[in-house]
Every structure is written in C-alpha cells, then in structure tokens.
Amino acid sequence: MSMNGKAPVILQADLRLAETRSLRTELRRRGAQVLIADTAEQAVKKAIVTPPEVILLDDDLGSGGACDLTEYFRSALPDAEMILLSSRPDQMNRGIGMGLLFHGLRPVTMRTLMDLISEALPGRLPDSPAPAQLAPMVMCVDDDRPTLNSISRILGRHGYRVSTFEDPERVLTAIPDVAPDLALVDVAMPRLDGRELASKIRGQYRGLFPIVMHSAKSTDADRISGFRHGADYYLPKPCEPHQLLDVVDYYADRLDPEERRYIETRL
Structure with missing residues (x-):
C-alpha cells in the first residue's frame, strides 16, 4: 500500500x-x-x-x-x-x-x-x-549433479530454498526433515525411477506437496505415465529458466491472482 x-x-x-x-x-x-x-x-x-x-x-x-x-x-x-x-x-x-x-x-x-x-x-x-515470509522449500531430485546445480542457482536467485538429492533412495526418509513445499523430480534415474519415487511419495505422504516431473523423456506416453504415477505437472528438459520458474511459482503458490491467471493460460 x-x-x-x-x-x-x-x-x-x-x-x-x-x-x-x-x-x-x-x-x-x-x-x-x-x-x-x-x-x-x-x-x-x-x-x-x-x-x-x-x-x-x-x-x-x-x-x-x-x-x-x-x-x-x-x-x-x-x-x-x-x-x-x-x-x-x-x-x-x-x-x-x-x-x-x-x-x-x-x-x-x-x-x-x-x-x-x-x-x-x-x-x-x-x-x-x-519483510518476506519464509521462502518455500523445493526438493530437487536428479542423478545429474550439474543439472541440480543449475536448478539450485535459478531457484535460489528467485528466492527459494532448495534441497538437492542425487540419490532418489534417500528422498523418502528425508522428507520429514526437509519439509518441502514442492518436489521437482527427474524420471530416468538409476536404482529408483522418478515415476516409482513419485508413487512412493504419494503413498506415504498423500497430497502433502505437489510433484513436478522434469525429464527429457517427454512423449505423450511419458507424460501420461507421469500423471498416473502421481505427478501434478510434467516439465520437459531442457527448458528456459522462465519456464521452470513459471511452473515452480505456480505449484508453490507464489503468484498473485492476476499473474496466476496468466500462467494458467501457458501451462
């Protein structure tokens, strides 16, 4: 005001x-x-x-x-x-x-x-x-460290707290301590596929926070499979930083109504 x-x-x-x-x-x-x-x-x-x-x-x-x-x-x-x-x-x-x-x-x-x-x-x-409220926490899961570093820089500059995991098997036990507001999950990972991880998160934590899958596997079949396993949104790799921020801001609920309506027309 x-x-x-x-x-x-x-x-x-x-x-x-x-x-x-x-x-x-x-x-x-x-x-x-x-x-x-x-x-x-x-x-x-x-x-x-x-x-x-x-x-x-x-x-x-x-x-x-x-x-x-x-x-x-x-x-x-x-x-x-x-x-x-x-x-x-x-x-x-x-x-x-x-x-x-x-x-x-x-x-x-x-x-x-x-x-x-x-x-x-x-x-x-x-x-x-x-004064800003405590920034939302984004849990990023990807077996590629350079990708995690890049996402962390983009989100950090935009005011987010970020917790990164290269090993998807550590995610389920870490969720209570991390307390994420949003999970950004790669699909093709060794030992535990991102879709399987999303299913486990949904089974154990219900709808506690949104899950965005972020993957180079982006055919229609890949997207449908992601949604069936519990994803709220499927973001293809690679993407521009503003596309990543649009999705994260939307699902972390950081948009005012005017901006939210605009983003909804583009998601």
Missing part, C-alpha cells in the same frame, strides 16, 4: 510478459497493483476497468494491430505516465511529441525500469520491500 493509502496502478502490456515477471513481483512487494495484458484488446479492457497511473508498453504490441496503443493511451489517459519499450532501432522515432516518460530500446534492465516507475510515482513505492 502506498503512503496515501491507495495502491498505485501499473499496467504492463507486453508480448514478452514471461521475461519481466521479476519486475512485477518486486512492484507488488512494494504495494503496487500490477495489471498485465499480452494483447491490445486485453490492455484496453483492463485500462477501462482500472485506469492505470503508469503504463509499461511493448511497442511491438502497441503498434501491431488496428489500434495504435501508444496513441490510444495518450488520448484516453492523458495523465498516465507512459514507458515505451521498442525492440528495433527503426521504432525509436515513434512517440516523439507524446510526452512519454521514457522510450528505450530493449533490453532495458529491471533496475532502470524500477527507477523510472518510482520517478513516476514519487513517494508511493517504499524503497524497501516488505
């Missing part, structure tokens, strides 16, 4: 929403209401229902349809501050004379965007985020 008691409203209309979720997470931690849209129609509808004070607009989305969103928002919301992000140098002449707060060429760092939004909302975003 902002200092005047009203949460500032920010609209991000972007074709690449998955790439900037960390920015939205930070803004929400600081008390902002962040609306998201990945089509021009969604952006217009959300702005009509809840007029934003700051608009973060992807130029590829804004100029790609029958309606030029840059011109529309400047006319419909003349008091809103607008940040326009372009992906090509030939787009940089757009927006001249429209009173934009900023027009930049991608990539633009999260720090720069946070500074711009804070400038547009002076005194209304606390400098420090609210």
Whole structure:
C-alpha cells in the first residue's frame, strides 16, 4: 500500500510478459497493483476497468494491430505516465511529441525500469520491500549433479530454498526433515525411477506437496505415465529458466491472482 493509502496502478502490456515477471513481483512487494495484458484488446479492457497511473508498453504490441496503443493511451489517459519499450532501432522515432516518460530500446534492465516507475510515482513505492515470509522449500531430485546445480542457482536467485538429492533412495526418509513445499523430480534415474519415487511419495505422504516431473523423456506416453504415477505437472528438459520458474511459482503458490491467471493460460 502506498503512503496515501491507495495502491498505485501499473499496467504492463507486453508480448514478452514471461521475461519481466521479476519486475512485477518486486512492484507488488512494494504495494503496487500490477495489471498485465499480452494483447491490445486485453490492455484496453483492463485500462477501462482500472485506469492505470503508469503504463509499461511493448511497442511491438502497441503498434501491431488496428489500434495504435501508444496513441490510444495518450488520448484516453492523458495523465498516465507512459514507458515505451521498442525492440528495433527503426521504432525509436515513434512517440516523439507524446510526452512519454521514457522510450528505450530493449533490453532495458529491471533496475532502470524500477527507477523510472518510482520517478513516476514519487513517494508511493517504499524503497524497501516488505519483510518476506519464509521462502518455500523445493526438493530437487536428479542423478545429474550439474543439472541440480543449475536448478539450485535459478531457484535460489528467485528466492527459494532448495534441497538437492542425487540419490532418489534417500528422498523418502528425508522428507520429514526437509519439509518441502514442492518436489521437482527427474524420471530416468538409476536404482529408483522418478515415476516409482513419485508413487512412493504419494503413498506415504498423500497430497502433502505437489510433484513436478522434469525429464527429457517427454512423449505423450511419458507424460501420461507421469500423471498416473502421481505427478501434478510434467516439465520437459531442457527448458528456459522462465519456464521452470513459471511452473515452480505456480505449484508453490507464489503468484498473485492476476499473474496466476496468466500462467494458467501457458501451462
């Protein structure tokens, strides 16, 4: 909540929403209401229902349809501050004379965007985020140590606690001490297959926490087998870091309703 008691409203209309979720997470931690849209129609509808004070607009989305969103928002919301992000140098002449707060060429760092939004909302975003609750614990099971190290780095940078296991046979007895909020389990492992491990977890711990299978074995038959053995989701290997975070955030229940609805359309 902002200092005047009203949460500032920010609209991000972007074709690449998955790439900037960390920015939205930070803004929400600081008390902002962040609306998201990945089509021009969604952006217009959300702005009509809840007029934003700051608009973060992807130029590829804004100029790609029958309606030029840059011109529309400047006319419909003349008091809103607008940040326009372009992906090509030939787009940089757009927006001249429209009173934009900023027009930049991608990539633009999260720090720069946070500074711009804070400038547009002076005194209304606390400098420090609210104290966080204890971070969710993710139990990662994979017989490949480099894979475990990579996943640990990605999740750790995103604020998770991570407990890793190369030996799947140690997992069942470790669960009471680790107390995971989510298990990320490889399928093809020696001695104890990931599907068999998932079945054992389900049998012993019921539905205490979600299980995400993460495997290079990703045919339809593999997925069906994973679900039959107790998986809540089947994530193919390899995947982009933002895809991993989408799934983990969703099943660890770390998303606000707006972000959750968006992720559900992509899972």
